[in-house]
Amino acid sequence: MGRDYQHFSLEERCTIAQLRAAGQSIREIAAALDRSPSSVSRELKRNSGSTVDYKPSYANDQAKARRWCGSRLLRDVELQETVLSRLAAGWSPEQVSGRLARERGQQVISYESIYRFIFAQIARTKDYRWRLYLPRAKSKRGWRGRKGGSSALHIKNRCPITARPPVVCDRAQPGHWEADLMLFAKYGQVVLALHERTSRVVAVVHQPSKAAEPIARTLDAMLAPLPSNMRRTITFDNGSEFAYHFLLHEALGMHTFFCDPHAPWQKGGIENAIGRIRRSLPRKTDLTTITPAELVKIAQRYNHTPRRCLDFLTPAEVFSRVLHFECETTFPPSRE
Numbered sequence: 001m002g003r004d005y006q007h008f009s010l011e012e013r014c015t016i017a018q019l020r021a022a023g024q025s026i027r028e029i030a031a032a033l034d035r036s037p038s039s040v041s042r043e044l045k046r047n048s049g050s051t052v053d054y055k056p057s058y059a060n061d062q063a064k065a066r067r068w069c070g071s072r073l074l075r076d077v078e079l080q081e082t083v084l085s086r087l088a089a090g091w092s093p094e095q096v097s098g099r100l101a102r103e104r105g106q107q108v109i110s111y112e113s114i115y116r117f118i119f120a121q122i123a124r125t126k127d128y129r130w131r132l133y134l135p136r137a138k139s140k141r142g143w144r145g146r147k148g149g150s151s152a153l154h155i156k157n158r159c160p161i162t163a164r165p166p167v168v169c170d171r172a173q174p175g176h177w178e179a180d181l182m183l184f185a186k187y188g189q190v191v192l193a194l195h196e197r198t199s200r201v202v203a204v205v206h207q208p209s210k211a212a213e214p215i216a217r218t219l220d221a222m223l224a225p226l227p228s229n230m231r232r233t234i235t236f237d238n239g240s241e242f243a244y245h246f247l248l249h250e251a252l253g254m255h256t257f258f259c260d261p262h263a264p265w266q267k268g269g270i271e272n273a274i275g276r277i278r279r280s281l282p283r284k285t286d287l288t289t290i291t292p293a294e295l296v297k298i299a300q301r302y303n304h305t306p307r308r309c310l311d312f313l314t315p316a317e318v319f320s321r322v323l324h325f326e327c328e329t330t331f332p333p334s335r336e
Contacts, residue, residue, distance in 0.1 A: 007063065008039075008043055008059075008063070010056060010057075010060050012033055012035075013043075013047075013056040013059050013060055014056045015029075015032065015033060016029055016033070016040065016043065016044070016054065016056070017054055017055065017056050019032060020044070020053075020054060026040050026041050026044070043059070046062070046063075046066075047059035047060075047062045047063060071113065071116065071117045071120060072109060072113060073109070073113070073114070073117045074117070079108070079109065082100070083096055083100075083109070083114055084133060086099070087114075087133040087134070088133065089301065089305075090135075090276075090279055090280060090301055090302075090305065091305055091306075092111070092134075092135045093111035093112075093114035093115050093118075093134070094111040094308055095305060095306050095307065095308070095312070096111070096114060097109055097110055097111040097114065098111075098306060098308050098312035099306040099312050101312070102306070102311075102312045115134075115141070118130050118131070118133055118134060119139075119140075119141065122139055135276070135279060136279075137279075155238065155240070155242070155243050155245070155258065156243065156246065157245070157246045157249075158238075158258050159255070159256060159257050159258065160257065160258060160260065161235060161257045161258060161259050161260060161266050162260075163257065164233065164235065164255075164257045165233070168197070168233060168235075171197050171198050172198070173198065173232070174196065174197075174198040174199065174229070174230060174322045175196075175198075175226075175229055175230040175231055175232035175233075176196070176197045176198070176232055176233045176234075176235075177194060177195065177196055177197065177223070177231070177233065177234040177235070178194075178195045178197065178234065178235045178236075178267040178269050178270035179192065179193065179194050179195070179219060179234055179235075179236055179242070179270060180193055180236070180237060180264075180267070180270045180271070180274060181193070181207070181210065181215075181239065181241055182204075182274055182277070182278075182281070183283070184283055184284070184285055184286075184287060185283055185284050185285075186286055186287070188208075188209055188210075189286070189287040189288075190206070190207040190208075190209060190210055191204050191205070191206055191207065191281070191287070191295070192204065192205050192206075192207050192215060192218055192219070193270060193273060193274055193277065194219065194222055194223075194270075195269050195270040195273045196230075196315075196319065197269050198318070198322060199310075199315050199318040199319035199322050200269065200273070200307055200309065200310065200315040200318070201303050201315040201316060201318070201319040202270075202273045202277070202299055202302055202303060202315065203222055203299060204277065204295055204298065204299045205218060205222065205295070206287060206290075206292065206295060210239075210240075210241040211241070212240060212241050212242065212243040212244040213244045213247075215241050215242065215244070216242075216244035216245065216247040216248065217247070219234070219248060220247065220248060220251045220252060223248075223252055223254070224251070224252060226323075227323075228253065230322075230323065231252050231253075231254050232254065232255070233254060233255045233256070233257060234248065234254055234255075234256050234257075235256075235257045235258070235259065235266075235267045236256065236257070236258050236259070236267070237258065237259050237264050237267065238258055238259065238261060242256075242258075245258075273302065276302055276305075277298060277299075277302055280298045280301065281298055300316075302315070303315045303316040303319075304316050
């Protein structure tokens, strides 16, 4: 049966000092405080001064100093540098925590401790640049909802997501994709993002406009090099930019599906991926200042960041395994 231990209060320490000065024994002091003699003895040994006898204020200060509960990241400078360097690379606290645990074979630090460290630094220093270490750069915790939505448009040969095979939902079978556009403050600037549901790997490419036919041609060019088992389905929202989706039927033999109206969360993988890419490519970005090589680096950073849903492997690692498996299990075409 466990015991409930309680630290001595300042008032109790004053009583100890008074009774000790009156010449009472440790057992008599313990009885007066309704404490065990061992607790009183330990208090006198640990919190008495070397040149002075037991003093209540000094004992209280000593006990408080011994119970200092500062952040582990403040005490471990090497760990702090490791954590901050990965946060600066765009990793979330959860990704940092999970990857460290995977690399070292044991829990190193929890993501909650990392969050608390960042918010404690903001509160202590009033330096709001600390928030830039966090994925959404918020100085306060909590979710802030947003209003708005998109209208459904009539699209030729549109197939609703309800007709999509159930096997797509559990992400166990590779080759199912999601696509969406990233728009920017300057009109006409567009980035096309493509996301594979099993590995979470993402590819991004700059588009000259939202025109539907060029976007369909770009998707064809991005997916054509893959084996047929890696291009089964692709899911869009109801934007007019995907109106030429049927070209993928003809060129790649892929099935295309569309989310329900006002339900972009039904293709949550690409929505999440775009949210993460926005950390490096915010809406106010002028794409004329971003070279194709820089755009590739942004995608590489995403694909080489560990994910909890992948047991803290990176999307690139999982996609490489999946692609290797699919290539080995795909028979070569006949030469006859």
